[in-house]
Amino acid sequence: MQLKKQFGKRVQQLRQARKITQEELAEKVGVSIESISNIERGIHGPSFDNLEKIIIALQVPAKSLFEFD
Template structure:
């Protein structure tokens, strides 16, 4: 049985986090493919995280922050 979609504010926050990840990634001149390789996920998942359509795990956020050399708090503020 599918669960209810998250509230709109959650989707908005996901997009904001994705925007910050994309900005940090492009600042580091990394492609989605390179970031994906660095953290052990596929490029499509990185794309979905950046678009805010993927409810990613805290573990992935920690790995992304580490790979981009930014504090996790900067991505999720």
């Protein structure tokens, strides 16, 4: 599985574990719902700026986004 897909799946897992919708995460990060959906599906990776915002929004250590099953 490619990195973007693994990363996206991990973002989705962490978001759902925190009971945050794609819409809520998009608001916190300052991007569209479509952008969050594309990240979670592995279509696009986030910019470093948005990666930092995702980390803050999900309240997780950066490394946890790269801990794949």
